[in-house]
Amino acid sequence: MINTLTLLKAIQAKKPLVHHITNWVTIYDCANIVRAIGALPVMTHAKEESAEMQAISSSLVLNIGTLTPELVESMILAIQKANELKHPIVFDAVGVGATKLRTNKALEIMNSVHVGIVKGNSSEIAKLAGSDVLTKGVEATEIKEDISVMAKKLAKKYDCTVVVTGAEDIIVSANETGFIVKNGHCLLEEFVGTGCMAASLIGCFAAVEEDYAIASAAALSCFGIAAELASKKATKPAAFKQELFDQIYSLNLADVQTLQKIEVLE
Amino acid sequence: MINTLTLLKAIQAKKPLVHHITNWVTIYDCANIVRAIGALPVMTHAKEESAEMQAISSSLVLNIGTLTPELVESMILAIQKANELKHPIVFDAVGVGATKLRTNKALEIMNSVHVGIVKGNSSEIAKLAGSDVLTKGVEATEIKEDISVMAKKLAKKYDCTVVVTGAEDIIVSANETGFIVKNGHCLLEEFVGTGCMAASLIGCFAAVEEDYAIASAAALSCFGIAAELASKKATKPAAFKQELFDQIYSLNLADVQTLQKIEVLE
Amino acid sequence: MINTLTLLKAIQAKKPLVHHITNWVTIYDCANIVRAIGALPVMTHAKEESAEMQAISSSLVLNIGTLTPELVESMILAIQKANELKHPIVFDAVGVGATKLRTNKALEIMNSVHVGIVKGNSSEIAKLAGSDVLTKGVEATEIKEDISVMAKKLAKKYDCTVVVTGAEDIIVSANETGFIVKNGHCLLEEFVGTGCMAASLIGCFAAVEEDYAIASAAALSCFGIAAELASKKATKPAAFKQELFDQIYSLNLADVQTLQKIEVLE
Numbered sequence: 001m002i003n004t005l006t007l008l009k010a011i012q013a014k015k016p017l018v019h020h021i022t023n024w025v026t027i028y029d030c031a032n033i034v035r036a037i038g039a040l041p042v043m044t045h046a047k048e049e050s051a052e053m054q055a056i057s058s059s060l061v062l063n064i065g066t067l068t069p070e071l072v073e074s075m076i077l078a079i080q081k082a083n084e085l086k087h088p089i090v091f092d093a094v095g096v097g098a099t100k101l102r103t104n105k106a107l108e109i110m111n112s113v114h115v116g117i118v119k120g121n122s123s124e125i126a127k128l129a130g131s132d133v134l135t136k137g138v139e140a141t142e143i144k145e146d147i148s149v150m151a152k153k154l155a156k157k158y159d160c161t162v163v164v165t166g167a168e169d170i171i172v173s174a175n176e177t178g179f180i181v182k183n184g185h186c187l188l189e190e191f192v193g194t195g196c197m198a199a200s201l202i203g204c205f206a207a208v209e210e211d212y213a214i215a216s217a218a219a220l221s222c223f224g225i226a227a228e229l230a231s232k233k234a235t236k237p238a239a240f241k242q243e244l245f246d247q248i249y250s251l252n253l254a255d256v257q258t259l260q261k262i263e264v265l266e
Numbered sequence: 267m268i269n270t271l272t273l274l275k276a277i278q279a280k281k282p283l284v285h286h287i288t289n290w291v292t293i294y295d296c297a298n299i300v301r302a303i304g305a306l307p308v309m310t311h312a313k314e315e316s317a318e319m320q321a322i323s324s325s326l327v328l329n330i331g332t333l334t335p336e337l338v339e340s341m342i343l344a345i346q347k348a349n350e351l352k353h354p355i356v357f358d359a360v361g362v363g364a365t366k367l368r369t370n371k372a373l374e375i376m377n378s379v380h381v382g383i384v385k386g387n388s389s390e391i392a393k394l395a396g397s398d399v400l401t402k403g404v405e406a407t408e409i410k411e412d413i414s415v416m417a418k419k420l421a422k423k424y425d426c427t428v429v430v431t432g433a434e435d436i437i438v439s440a441n442e443t444g445f446i447v448k449n450g451h452c453l454l455e456e457f458v459g460t461g462c463m464a465a466s467l468i469g470c471f472a473a474v475e476e477d478y479a480i481a482s483a484a485a486l487s488c489f490g491i492a493a494e495l496a497s498k499k500a501t502k503p504a505a506f507k508q509e510l511f512d513q514i515y516s517l518n519l520a521d522v523q524t525l526q527k528i529e530v531l532e
Numbered sequence: 533m534i535n536t537l538t539l540l541k542a543i544q545a546k547k548p549l550v551h552h553i554t555n556w557v558t559i560y561d562c563a564n565i566v567r568a569i570g571a572l573p574v575m576t577h578a579k580e581e582s583a584e585m586q587a588i589s590s591s592l593v594l595n596i597g598t599l600t601p602e603l604v605e606s607m608i609l610a611i612q613k614a615n616e617l618k619h620p621i622v623f624d625a626v627g628v629g630a631t632k633l634r635t636n637k638a639l640e641i642m643n644s645v646h647v648g649i650v651k652g653n654s655s656e657i658a659k660l661a662g663s664d665v666l667t668k669g670v671e672a673t674e675i676k677e678d679i680s681v682m683a684k685k686l687a688k689k690y691d692c693t694v695v696v697t698g699a700e701d702i703i704v705s706a707n708e709t710g711f712i713v714k715n716g717h718c719l720l721e722e723f724v725g726t727g728c729m730a731a732s733l734i735g736c737f738a739a740v741e742e743d744y745a746i747a748s749a750a751a752l753s754c755f756g757i758a759a760e761l762a763s764k765k766a767t768k769p770a771a772f773k774q775e776l777f778d779q780i781y782s783l784n785l786a787d788v789q790t791l792q793k794i795e796v797l798e
Contacts, residue, residue, distance in 0.1 A: 017669045019556030025293050025309050027557050031724045036769065041724065042627070043557050045602040049633040056630065068312040095308070098322065099315040136322065137283045137308030190515070192297045192307065219612065237302065238511035246768035249722070291559050310557070314619065334578040361574070365581040365589060401548045402588065403574030421786050458563045458573065502778035 001264075002179075004218040005256045007209050012038035016058035016201065016207035017228040019032055021045055021075050023065025024092065030061070030200040036248040037222070039204040047074040060086055063196055064102060064110075065094040065138060072105045079113040084203035088206035088215070092199040093120040097127030097135035110158050117212050118154065119163040119199050122147045122177035129154040138195075140166070148265065152176050161212035163193055163202065169220045170265065171213050178265035179217040183224025188244075190237040198223050201248075217262050227260045267530075268445075270484040275477050278304035282324035282473035284466065285522040287311055287341050289331025289360065292459035296327070296466040303488070304468040313340040315349040327355055327469035328375070330368060331360040331404060340370045347378040354472035354481070358465040359386040363401035376424050381509045383478050384420065385429040385465050386407055388413045395420040404413040404461075406432070414531065418442050427478035429468065431461055434530065435486045437479050444531035445483040449490025454510075464489050467514075483528050488517055491525045513515030533796075534711075536750040537788045539741050544570035548590035548739035549590040550732065553577055553607050555597025555626065558725035558762035562593070562732040568780040579606040580660065582634040583613040592620055593735035594641070595728055596634060599669060604637045611645040611731070620738035620747070624731040625652040629659030630666035642690050642778045650686065654679045661686040670727075672698070674792050675742050684708050684788040689725035695734065697727055701752045703745050703798065711749040715756025720776075722769040730755050733780075750793050755781055 018034050020027070020043045027043055034041035043137055044053050047070070052111040060082045062075050083088050089108065095102045106128060107114065110233075118125070121140035123133045129150040133143045143150070145166055151172040155162040164170040172178035187192045201223055205215035226247035227240075270504050282301050286293070286309045293309055296330045298305035310319050313336070320326055329343050337512035340454045347395040348355050357375065372394060384391070389399045395416040399409050409416070411472065413430055417438040421428040432451075438444035454460045471481035492513035493506075500506040548565050552559070552575045559575055576585050581603070586592055593616045594607050614621050623641065627634045638660060650657070653672035654693065655665045661682040663674050675682070679696055683704040687694040696702040699718075704710035708797035720726045733755050737747035758779035759772075766772040 016573070017671075023309075024290050024311075024556050025297050028560065028724065030293065031557050035722065035724050040669060040671050042630070043598060044557075045556075045598055046406065046633060048601065049631040052631040053669070055667070065337065066311055086784070098308070099318040101312060101315040101318070134322070136321070137285070137306055139306050140285075154675075191511075192294065192301050231450060236512035237515055238508045242508065242770045242774065245770035249769055289575075290556050290577075291563050294560065332575060332577055335580065338543065365584040367578060367581040367584070400588070403551070403572055403585070405549075405572050455566065457777075458567050503781055504774045504777035506776065508659070 002214050002218055002262055004221055004260055005253055007205055007218045008222065008251060010208035014208055015040050016204065017042055017056065018059050018061060018203045019054050019057035019062045019078065020069065020251060021065040022061065025171045026196040029193045030196050032245065033197040033200050033248060034204055036245050037201060045071055045074055050074045051076040052196055054087065054121060055085065058207035060089045060204045061200055061211050063092040063094055063199060064105060065196065067102065067105055068236040072109065073088050075109060076113060079115065079228045083114050088212065089115045090117045090119060090199050090206060092196060093118060093124045093128060095125040095135060095138045096120060097133050100139055115160055116126040117161045117206060117216060118165060118200060119165065119202065121165055121195065125154060125162060126150045140167055160187045161216060163216045165198055169214045172265065173213045178213055180263045180265055181220040181224060182216055182261035182263065183228060183259065185227040185231045186241045187231055187237055188227050191241050195202040201240055219259050221262050225255055226251060228259060229255060268484050268528055270487055270526060271519055273471055273484050274488065274517060276474035278469050279411065280474060281306050281310055282470065283322060284325050284469045285320050285323035285328060285344065286327045286471060287337065287344055288327065288329040291331055292462040295459045296459060296462050298511065299463040299466050299514060300470055302511050303467060303470050311340055313339055313343055316340045316343040320344040320347040320353065321351065324473040325469045326355045327466055329358040329360055329465060330371060333368065333371060338375065341375060342379060347382065349380050353380045354478065356383045356385060356465050356469045356472060357381040357386060358462060359390045359394060361401055361404045362386060362390040363399050364403055369393060373404050374490060381426055381465045383427045383429060383468060383472060383482060385431065387431055387461065388453045391420060391428060392416045401513065431464055437482045439479045440532065444479055446526035446529045446531055447483055447486040447490060448529065449487045451493040451497045452502055453497055453506045454493050457507050487526050487528050491521055492517060494525060494528065495521060534746050535752050537739055537785055539750050540741035540783060543736050546740055547572050548736065549588060550591050550593060550595045550712055550735045550739060551586050551589035551610065552594065553603065553610055557597055558728040561725045562728050564684045564777065565729040565780060566598055566629060566736055567733050567737050567779050568732060577603055577606055577682060582606045582609040582668060586610040586613040587617065590739040592621045594789055595624040595697060595731060596637060597728065599634065604641065607641060608678045611647065615646050620744065622649045622651060622731050622735045623647040624728060624736060625656045626659060627667055627670045628652060628656040628728055629665050630669055632763040635659060636768055647692055647695045649704065649724060649734060649738060649748060650694060651734065653697055653727065657686060657694060657696045658682045670677065682760065695748045697730055703748045704797065705745045710745055710767055712795045712797055713749055713752040713756060713794035715760060715791065716754045716796065717759040717763045719763055719769055719772045720759050723773050744753055753792050753794050757787055758783060761787060
């Protein structure tokens with residue numbers, strides 16, 4: 001169905017430069033996961049170089065985990081250049097629904113420029129789609145609506161691919177088709193930064209695959225497979241995290257073919 | 267004496283949101299130690315969301331390790347909201363006594379709003395209490411005064427709980443009672459960030475225990491016990507650090523009951 | 533030739549405070565590598581304390597990986613104080629040649645104040661020396677010139693020591709003498725931050741050795757030896773990185789004497 005391995009090889013052959021404007025908490029892990037999969041990260045935040053750095057990059061990953069209004073200005077300059085050059089953009093809507101600043105700035109971004117891939121947990125995506133949910137800091141809270149319905153609504157409204165991460169990841173294109181990725185492991189929930197790292201991997205795959213739903217599904221499946229493999233070697237979060245990076249670094253044909261669990265979204 | 271295990275269970279049951287405005291060096295470790303103990307971290311710095319994020323949180327942890335005047339503005343907005351809602355506040359006075367900026371901003375915070383728990387190493391606390399000590403960057407230097415006396419003086423003046431970290435941790439309430447925590451391991455001194463992580467853990471315990479001296483003693487005891495357990499599995503700092511996180515994650519009844527070394531301060 | 537071990541012991545005896553104004557991606561690793569080798573790190577960015585923190589420090593490490601114009605202002609204040617006090621300065625020219633901001637700010641620093649040690653990868657150094665190379669984000673690209681020639685040109689022009697990191701590290705003094713350091717391991721290329729960490733180690737050695745070429749060669753040799761030793765215990769990047777820190781922490785007489793590979797530059 002999705003030839004993840006071909007995409008993985010394309011990343012390692014092309015070594016795309018994946019430009020991040022991201023948060024200060026997981027910035028190292030985001031950079032390092034990009035390197036582990038075989039691409040090259042660059043992290044900036046000065047608005048004076050946003051557009052120029054994006055111009056020499058292959059994709060853009062935005063994360064508002066520790067946003068300020070100035071950082072969002074820098075993001076918008078990078079997006080405008082990415083839009084002009086048709087570079088893929090991943091927008092990780094961290095903490096939308098927790099404060100007005102996050103919700104308003106996320107909507108400002110989505111309404112003023114075009115973002116190809118919007119990623120969040122269930123309450124972040126529901127909030128962007130118009131629900132009145134309250135996100136608990138950067139953690140998902142229960143929502144009353146069906147998350148697939150909210151994701152489709154958001155994808156259609158903004159003509160983008162929507163990625164909802166969770167125990168199972170839901171990916172929806174603007175045309176309402178999509179995928180469910182069932183790879184993963186519960187230890188991914190036990191330390192900080194896995195959502196951010198997932199967005200960075202999507203940025204790597206989108207640099208080599210024009211269909212953003214396929215790119216997102218391949219990225220999340222690889223991340224989940226690496227987690228499944230890591231869980232066989234480490235049973236606690238810190239040891240597991242180290243192993244996760246090394247499994248991403250070592251992903252091979254056999255593992256990806258045998259373990260991939262991507263289903264078509266009904 | 268102190269029922270640390272009950273507090274630990276309360277953290278894991280309530281999963282308090284622990285709001286940090288902290289430094290860029292150890293921000294990841296602070297977030298991750300909160301997750302390891304079973305609470306939820308959120309890290310922000312924009313003044314536009316400080317008060318609102320604090321309003322949905324259960325406690326506030328402030329750390330001036332890489333302060334700017336703007337960051338302190340954001341801290342003060344969060345403290346005002348925390349004071350209004352009676353949320354516990356931990357203020358880690360990193361580097362006070364090294365530069366005028368640090369000393370002046372720390373005193374500005376303590377004089378303009380109420381901070382429930384002030385934490386530092388011996389020279390930071392001595393400086394806040396009026397000594398003319400020079401802190402070596404963010405490292406403690408020898409002080410000429412008795413640190414317990416300085417801690418009591420500071421606690422009384424600002425009506426707060428004072429925590430002095432070191433080989434043995436000293437905790438003093440405004441009423442001059444307190445504890446000495448004798449758990450810990452010398453490897454905690456061999457890598458960066460353990461002081462910051464200790465403050466984050468105090469923020470978790472203070473979210474479930476109104477007596478700040480008890481909350482601080484329980485937090486530091488857990489941290490020290492985890493270090494003692496980690497030292498049995500790893501003998502060098504980097505391996506030890508990974509193990510420390512996994513021991514925090516796995517702290518159990520037997521360990522806490524058997525190993526806890528908290529004494530009443532004379 | 534170079535008595536690395538004596539310098540290592542001097543660092544551990546003197547515990548110099550190594551002041552960093554650096555990037556947000558690898559700031560933790562830079563601080564921690566300084567601690568691992570036996571010195572003390574302090575990381576700041578507020579311009580209000582730059583000069584004062586530098587005044588109590590023994591050396592200054594600057595890194596423009598995530599620069600802003602404000603951060604460069606803070607750097608210049610710190611450099612002025614370091615120049616006044618004759619403290620060694622290491623300037624890591626991260627991403628010069630990728631954007632105009634990076635190139636212009638690096639030249640602004642080098643033209644307005646005196647930097648004793650300039651470090652970069654081959655394309656960063658070539659760009660500073662006047663080549664029209666394009667750096668790929670923060671990654672070296674191929675240059676058409678001989679890198680030794682470019683390094684000598686730069687060293688002479690700015691009366692400084694130039695360090696070019698790569699599979700073999702090249703170190704050139706203003707008088708055109710220098711060293712090649714042949715220690716190292718290919719796994720250092722497989723994760724983020726090793727260039728930054730190398731600059732931090734140079735900052736430690738320069739705090740105890742006035743000849744910057746010798747200090748740089750000793751630092752890079754120690755880093756490379758630790759990597760060689762780590763590669764015997766770990767074969768994948770994340771596990772290797774942890775081991776690398778613990779090898780730096782444990783470097784001993786026998787290893788440094790037996791394994792050091794420093795040659796005089798022709």
